[in-house]
Amino acid sequence: MAPPGAAGNGLLTSERQTEMLRFATAGSVDDGKSTLIGRLLYDTKELFEDQLEAVERTSAQRGDSYVDLALLTDGLRAEREQGITIDVAYRYFATPRRKFVIADTPGHIQYTRNMVTGASTADLSIVLIDARKGVVEQSRRHAFLSSLLRIPHLVVAVNKMDLVDYDEAVYERIAEDFSSWASKLEATDITFTPISALHGDNLVERSANMPWYQGPSLLYHLEHVHIASDRNLIDNRFPRAVGGAPDGRRAPRLPRLRGPGRERGVQAGGRGGRAAVGEGDAGQAHRHLRRPGRGGLLPAVGDHAARGRCRHLARRLHLPPSQPAGEAREFEAMVCWMTDHPLREGARYAIKHTSRTARAVVDEVRYRLDVNTLHRDEEAGGLDLNEIGRLRLRTSAPLHLDEYRRNRATGGFILIDEGTNDTVGAGMVLGTEG
Amino acid sequence: MAYELSHLRTLESEAIHIFREVAAELERPVLLFSGGKDSIVLLRLAEKAFWPARFPFPVMHVDTGHNFPEVIEFRDRRVEELGARLVVASVQESIDSGRVREETGPRASRNRLQTTTLLDAIAEHGFDACFGGARRDEERARAKERIFSFRDDFGQWDPKAQRPELWNLYNGRVRKGEHVRVFPLSNWTELDVWQYIAEEGLAIPPIYFAHEREVFARDGMLYATSDFVELLPEEEPFAASVRYRTVGDMSCTGAVRSDAATLEDVVAEIAATRITERGETRADDRVTEAAMEDRKREGYF
Numbered sequence: 222m223a224p225p226g227a228a229g230n231g232l233l234t235s236e237r238q239t240e241m242l243r244f245a246t247a248g249s250v251d252d253g254k255s256t257l258i259g260r261l262l263y264d265t266k267e268l269f270e271d272q273l274e275a276v277e278r279t280s281a282q283r284g285d286s287y288v289d290l291a292l293l294t295d296g297l298r299a300e301r302e303q304g305i306t307i308d309v310a311y312r313y314f315a316t317p318r319r320k321f322v323i324a325d326t327p328g329h330i331q332y333t334r335n336m337v338t339g340a341s342t343a344d345l346s347i348v349l350i351d352a353r354k355g356v357v358e359q360s361r362r363h364a365f366l367s368s369l370l371r372i373p374h375l376v377v378a379v380n381k382m383d384l385v386d387y388d389e390a391v392y393e394r395i396a397e398d399f400s401s402w403a404s405k406l407e408a409t410d411i412t413f414t415p416i417s418a419l420h421g422d423n424l425v426e427r428s429a430n431m432p433w434y435q436g437p438s439l440l441y442h443l444e445h446v447h448i449a450s451d452r453n454l455i456d457n458r459f460p461r462a463v464g465g466a467p468d469g470r471r472a473p474r475l476p477r478l479r480g481p482g483r484e485r486g487v488q489a490g491g492r493g494g495r496a497a498v499g500e501g502d503a504g505q506a507h508r509h510l511r512r513p514g515r516g517g518l519l520p521a522v523g524d525h526a527a528r529g530r531c532r533h534l535a536r537r538l539h540l541p542p543s544q545p546a547g548e549a550r551e552f553e554a555m556v557c558w559m560t561d562h563p564l565r566e567g568a569r570y571a572i573k574h575t576s577r578t579a580r581a582v583v584d585e586v587r588y589r590l591d592v593n594t595l596h597r598d599e600e601a602g603g604l605d606l607n608e609i610g611r612l613r614l615r616t617s618a619p620l621h622l623d624e625y626r627r628n629r630a631t632g633g634f635i636l637i638d639e640g641t642n643d644t645v646g647a648g649m650v651l652g653t654e655g
Numbered sequence: 656m657a658y659e660l661s662h663l664r665t666l667e668s669e670a671i672h673i674f675r676e677v678a679a680e681l682e683r684p685v686l687l688f689s690g691g692k693d694s695i696v697l698l699r700l701a702e703k704a705f706w707p708a709r710f711p712f713p714v715m716h717v718d719t720g721h722n723f724p725e726v727i728e729f730r731d732r733r734v735e736e737l738g739a740r741l742v743v744a745s746v747q748e749s750i751d752s753g754r755v756r757e758e759t760g761p762r763a764s765r766n767r768l769q770t771t772t773l774l775d776a777i778a779e780h781g782f783d784a785c786f787g788g789a790r791r792d793e794e795r796a797r798a799k800e801r802i803f804s805f806r807d808d809f810g811q812w813d814p815k816a817q818r819p820e821l822w823n824l825y826n827g828r829v830r831k832g833e834h835v836r837v838f839p840l841s842n843w844t845e846l847d848v849w850q851y852i853a854e855e856g857l858a859i860p861p862i863y864f865a866h867e868r869e870v871f872a873r874d875g876m877l878y879a880t881s882d883f884v885e886l887l888p889e890e891e892p893f894a895a896s897v898r899y900r901t902v903g904d905m906s907c908t909g910a911v912r913s914d915a916a917t918l919e920d921v922v923a924e925i926a927a928t929r930i931t932e933r934g935e936t937r938a939d940d941r942v943t944e945a946a947m948e949d950r951k952r953e954g955y956f
Contacts, residue, residue, distance in 0.1 A: 241662035271934030296795030297814050298945045308817060310798045311791045313844045320662040322842055334819050341821040559819050573824050576679065633822045642828040644818045 239315065242448060245324040245343040245372065247336050247363040252349045253380040257418035258312060258325055259290030261440065264425045267314035268293070294325045307332055309339035318444045328359055333366070333592070333607040334559035337647055340367060341633070344448045345374040347439075352385045352415070356398045358593045364399075365592055368406040369555060369609070369649070371626055373451040375411045378439060382431065383417040389433040405595060407626075410446075414439050546621040546631055553587065554625075554648040556612050558604040560638065562645070564612075565603045570645065572616055574634040580617040581636065587611040611651070625649035663851055667700065670839035672823055673802060674704035677784050677837055678711055680827050684784040684837075685742065685777075687956065688714040690722075690730035691902035693788030693840055695857055696848050698733065700839060701786070713740040715785075717773050719765040720747040721883040721904040729860040744776035761885040764907045770955045774810040783834045784827060787956055792844045793933055796948035802841045808832035810954030836956075845900075845932055846925055853918045863921065865898045865913045876909035876936070900925075900932045909936040 246254050262268040276292045279301075283289075294310045295301055306327040314321050324339030326332075340346060346367035350360045360377075367375055377399055385391045392415045403411060414423055415434055422428035425440045437445070558564050564583060572581040589601035589610040604610045625632030636646035660668065677684050686701055688694045701710040716730060734741045746765050749755045754775065755768045777785065791798045801817050803825040818826050827835050840848070852859060870877040871890045878884060880892045883906045897910035898921070915921045928935075947955075 239662045241665045266929075269931045269934065270929045271931055293795070294798070296797075296799045296948070298948055299815060307815065308799050310795070311842065312798065313792050313842070315844075315846070320844075320847075338819045338821055342823075573826065575824075576676070629822060633824065635819075635821060635824045635826065637826055637828060642826070642830065644820070644826045647819065647821045 239318065239320050240448070241320045241322065242345065242443060242446070243322040243324065243343050244345040244347060244443065245326055245336075245340040245367070246347045246349065247326045247328050247340070247366075252328065252351055252359075253418045254306075254325070254328070254349055255289075255291035255294060257347075257349065257378070257380070257416075257424075258323060259293055260418050260421055260424055261323075262293070262312065262314055264421065264440075265314045265316055267312075305329065308335045311339075316440070316444055321443065328363065330359075330362065330592075330607060333362075334557065334647075336363075336366060337370065337557050337559075340370050340372060341647070343367075343370075343372045344451060345376060345443070345446060346372040347376045347378055350377060350379050350395055350399070352379050352381045352391055352395065355395050356402065360399070361402060362592050364403060364408070365406060365595065368408045369557075371407075371629060371649075373410060373448070374446050375408050376439070376442065377411060377413045378418075379413065379415045380418050382415045382422060383420050387415075387422075387428075387430045389431070392434075412436070412442060412446075414442065546623050548619045549622055550617075550619050551584070551613070551615045552620075552622060553611060553613050553651045554634070555590075555609060555651060556604065556636070556646045556648040557609045558606060558646055560643060560645040561606050562638070563603050563605045564646065569639075571637040571639050572614070572620075572634055572648075573637060574620045574622070575631055577618075577620060578637075579620065581614045582616075583612055584615050585613040587613060612648075614648075622650050624652060663847060663854065666840075666843055666847060667703070667851070669823070669842065670700045671704040673825070673837060673839040674701055674710070674786070676825050677786070677827060677835075678705070680825075681784040681829075681835070683780070683782050684712040684786065685780070685782045686710075686712055686714045686786040687788070688716055688730065688734070688741075689788075689902065690716070690726040690733070690860055691788070692848055692852060692859055692863065693790065693843075695733075695859055696843075696851055697786060697788045697840060698737070699851075699855060699857055702737070709738060712786075713742050715742040715744060715776060715780075715782075717744045717769050717776070718746065719769060719904050720745065721765055721881075721906050723860070723862055723879075723899075723902065723905055725862050726860045726902055729858075733858070742776065742780065744772050746772045748772075749775065761887050763885070765904060766907050767950065767955075770810070770950065770953050773956070774954050777810070777834055778832070783829050784837055785834060786837050786839060788840050789838050789956060790840050790843050790845070790848070793931075794947045796945065796951055800838070800841075800951075802838050803827050804836040804838065805829070806834050806836060806954065810834075812836075812951045812954070814948065814952070846922070849918070849922045849925055853922060860902065862899045862902065864917070865896050865915050865920075867894055868897050868910065869893070870895050870897060870910055877912070878909060879905055881905045899936070901936045903937065907937065911935060 246258060259268065272293060276290065277288050279292050280287065280289045292301060294312060295306055296310055297307065300307050306325065308327065310325045312323040312325060324343060326336040326339035348360050348363045348367065350356060364375060377396070379392050379395050382392065396413045400411070414436060415431055416423045416439060418424065422430055423434065423438050425438055427438050428434070566583055566586055569580055569582045572579050586602055586604065587610070588597040588599045589604060589608055590597055592609055601610060621631065623631040632650040634648045634650070635644050636648065637643065638645045686697060688698060698714070705711065714734060746768050749768065749772045750757050755771045758764060789797055791800065796814070799814060801820045803818070803820065804812060805818055806812060829835060869880045869892050871880060871886060871892045873890060877895065877897060880886070883904070886892070895912060896914055898913040898915055899908065899910055901908060913924060915924045
């Protein structure tokens with residue numbers, strides 16, 4: 222049997238080095254989200270002829286006077302019938318510099334849970350603002366959710382500039398409005414761009430209609446925004462490692478996250494010598510293993526093993542010490558509630574954190590946050606569908622937690638209703654107590 | 656010092672994580688393998704996720720009996736190389752036992768019948784997770800589907816009640832009789848699949864490369880002549896240099912005119928194409944606006 226990863230004929234080396242950026246767009250009818258996505262796909266030649274024809278045909282059948290690009294991403298029958306986005310759709314395009322994954326998410330408040338799903342893995346979030354309407358409740362909500370999920374980069378696209386005569390003053394007023402409100406958020410990188418999705422202004426090329434705008438086009442920004450430092454590569458975390466004997470005779474073991482391993486600071490599965498790395502760990506492993514003097518690289522367990530170096534794995538995994546994750550049974554977290562059945566104090570759920578599942582009880586609802594005004598209601602006592610609040614949780618077994626702001630992978634968790642098996646809550650760890 | 660991974664390695668890493676999650680959390684997974692390019696990549700990723708051990712689940716092929724012989728041959732060879740256990744779920748057997756009724760006429764296809772065969776096999780073997788090679792860029796209903804896609808005890812997908820799926824935390828909880836479809840290639844595009852095949856040096860069935868074949872034109876597509884298709888009176892077979900972009904039944908998979916003889920040629924052709932793979936080669940998607948969504952609701956791949 223040929224070992225995996227042994228081949229590789231050097232084909233297509235240029236494409237191979239492309240980096241991937243995931244971004245989320247949120248919005249609803251009329252704010253130009255679909256037009257923007259359609260336009261980006263069209264201009265990067267990812268909109269295919271048969272897709273465009275299908276959309277034109279449907280638009281004509283409905284008697285629309287224009288081609289409704291929302292039909293491209295609104296993939297479900299119910300969405301096309303109601304003319305709204307209900308669930309997140311994923312779209313893909315690439316330029317020579319990067320591959321992009323778009324999570325096209327709904328803007329309506331009643332689909333917040335789907336927006337949060339799409340945004341949870343994003344590197345960047347685009348908030349669309351209609352230049353005629355300025356900053357509205359929905360734009361604030363989207364920006365808040367983006368910051369809550371710690372999407373590292375936020376782009377505020379002021380759309381429909383053509384309808385306000387490409388007026389700089391309109392744009393400046395909106396940017397100021399937004400900035401003063403956003404100072405309440407923990408957003409680190411906010412970029413403003415005036416665009417017209419319909420006419421393509423400042424999407425791919427800088428627009429001649431807005432000579433007063435000195436910044437990059439939207440696509441240029443997406444291609445160049447620096448994302449390599451966004452992930453926490455300082456603290457060693459290996460939630461789901463595979464252990465196994467190098468000779469392949471032993472069945473793979475799938476250890477769960479344990480306490481600090483033999484190597485200082487490594488939160489690894491597997492015992493010392495047999496740990497290998499999996500998803501989310503590869504970038505980190507690269508960092509250490511490509512260090513001068515350490516040699517070698519360890520992109521994924523298969524590749525590494527294929528080169529017959531499995532037995533050296535242990536030696537190569539001697540990582541420098543880092544801050545170990547906290548170990549806690551009680552902690553506080555922001556939780557987005559995702560089911561019709563309300564959350565109440567005292568309720569129990571299954572909690573899934575990295576590769577470990579335990580039980581959790583809601584000791585206290587500290588407050589419910591109004592996602593539009595950021596007002597904290599300390600009397601709430603519970604959360605309804607799509608509501609967000611700060612909870613104090615206690616778990617049946619200790620979890621190895623990080624604050625979500627330090628590490629999205631080890632600071633995020635989901636709550637599962639053990640009666641229905643549904644995912645009912647998404648949580649972000651704020652801090653631990655003992 | 657490199658901090659970034661290339662997009663292919665990022666996708667690979669995501670898929671490997673998904674394989675391990677399923678192996679750790681579900682009792683009886685199975686990998687759906689058709690011998691097509693996507694499931695070839697899927698199989699490679701499964702191999703990598705557990706290397707140097709063998710991946711801990713069997714592979715299953717839903718055999719319509721109308722497959723390309725080159726593909727079946729490839730399937731058997733690959734499975735043997737891997738030493739994996741192959742389960743063949745046969746549509747012919749479903750027909751023979753009266754579970755489904757064969758369509759008739761020139762446009763007859765076994766495409767839809769596969770769903771019953773698939774669901775029966777899942778029930779028979781008690782599989783609680785099926786890895787599939789579906790990608791979100793293929794079709795707009797698929798663009799909406801989660802990586803872990805829950806199926807009730809009728810095998811149905813409910814697009815309006817999908818489990819929220821955050822970060823890389825997957826909820827694969829099922830009760831007896833229910834299962835999850837798991838799509839590790841969700842975020843891959845057709846081009847990613849080809850680049851990965853090239854980079855990994857993976858073997859693929861010969862019909863993906865240009866070859867001479869007897870075909871006939873129908874509804875703007877070229878189909879291979881075979882025992883499985885009845886020609887309409889006006890349809891005249893002719894020889895052409897073609898290749899396949901997707902691999903399905905001979906009765907509903909169209910060929911494209913091509914001279915692409917090597918992987919480089921194929922990738923160059925894919926990178927330049929202006930038509931989607933399903934739009935160009937799949938009759939089964941052309942039935943209605945929501946053909947895929949409707950079939951998926953019933954339990955299709």
